[in-house]
Amino acid sequence: MRAIEIVLPAVGGPETLQVRVRELPRPGLGQALVRVEASGVTFAEQQMRRGRYYDMPAFPFVPGYDLVGVIEELGPQAPGAIPLAVGQRVAALTKTGGWADRVLLEAADLVPVPDGVPAAEAETLVTNGATAWRMLHRTARVRAGDTVVVHGANGGVGSVLVQLARAAGVTVIGTASARNQEAVAALGAVPVDYRGDLLARVRELAPGGVAAVFDHVGGKGVKDSWRMLAPGGTLVSYGSASTRDRAGSGMLTVLRLLARLTLWNILPNGRSAHFFNLWAGKARKADRFRAELREDLTEIFTLLGSGTVRATIDRTYPLHEAAAALRHAESGTAVGKVVIVPDAPAA
Incomplete structure (x- = not known):
């Protein structure tokens, strides 16, 4: 079976992406061949092209953190496996490999x-939805009546965080640039411009502090996120967007952030700080990881189907325009997810 893939050959700009055609083997034991209907652009690809993602594979490789597609062929399935069928629509977290028209995956x-x-629409909620749901309900354990801060509330993860928090009865203060204030308000958050004295503005809205802060920015600003917390509050750090364009090791950036969060957890003030890693636990407890992911995504897709949560798609690009999709996702103007879809037959 032939597959068309987008390859990231080395550190470089979006224009360095290449198109590759290769033959895929037939699915073996426990595998499935999936025809991709949609993949997406995440912050991970933005870091990977700079060589700064902390556990990225060696170049060259096919980017694509997640996908939604249809099963074209199933290999023999192990006893007790989740029932699947040819023609069934499925989602998968892949970390890499999603920017293709066909992929071979583990059925589990x-x-x-x-x-x-x-x-x-489902694609917008795979990586972003799983990340948001787990941070809200498994890490911060928010409750109805809480107030939280979501940084980058107009972005892919941020816009989902806002909606899931609102669905749980949580008040959200959402930071964004001035041009995205209206979009953030439409999601149900109280919009706040991240420029200026952000800490003072949040304290005006929540004088006693907030129950949780979700921070993908990192850098020096994470100190203000810590100060926004009420006693017993939780800081969830899940990225370092402020250091994206800096030279040097991405691993070092993460280690510095982890050291700071660890130090804060030692302080006797009742607050807690966590670094969220979506893949934590898969290597050690793969079955549990898969079961929880299946549970979380099923909940999220149910909310999407009922209209409680809506998919926020900023723009779609055909597969052969993946470079333009990546460039647009990095522009800072996207509201929601940038999605990559299959090429039209003429392409």
Whole structure:
């Protein structure tokens, strides 16, 4: 079976992406061949092209952190495996490999997508939805009536965080640039411009502090995120966007952030700080990781199907325009997810 893939050959700009055609083997034991209907652009690809993602594979490789597609062929399945069928729509977290028109995956990593949920809409909630749901409900354990801060509330993860928090009865203060204030308000958050004295503005809105802060920015600003917390509050750090364009080791940036969070956890003030890693636990407890991911995505797809949560798609690009998709995602103007879809037959 032929596959068309987008390859990142080395450190470089979006223009360095290449198109590759290769033959895929037939699915073996426990595998599935999936025809990709939608993949997406995440912050991970932005770091990977700079060589700064902390556990990225060696070059060259196919980017694509997640996908939604249809099963074209199934290999023999192990006893007790989750029932799957040819023609079924499924989602998968891949970390790499999603920017292709066909992929060969482990069937155990596939999550069924409910009937009636469009592929591109479901795709916006795979990485972003799983990240947001787990940070809210498994890490911060928010409760109805809480107030939280979501940095980058107009972005891919941020816009989902806002919606899931609002669905749980949580008040959200969402930071964004001035041009995205209206979009953030439409999601149900109280918009705040991240420029200026952000800490003072948050304290005006929540004088006693907030129950949780979700910070993908990192850098020096994470100190203010810590100061926003109420006693017993939780800081969830899940990225270092402020250091994206800096030269040097991405691993060193993460280690510095981890050291700071660890130090804060030692302080006797009742607050806690966590670094969120979506893949934590898969290597040691793969079955549990897969079961929880399946549970979380099923909840999220149900909310999407009911209209409680909506998919925020900024723009879609055909596969052969992956470079333009990556460039647009990095522009800072996107509201929601940038999605990559299959090429039209003429392309």
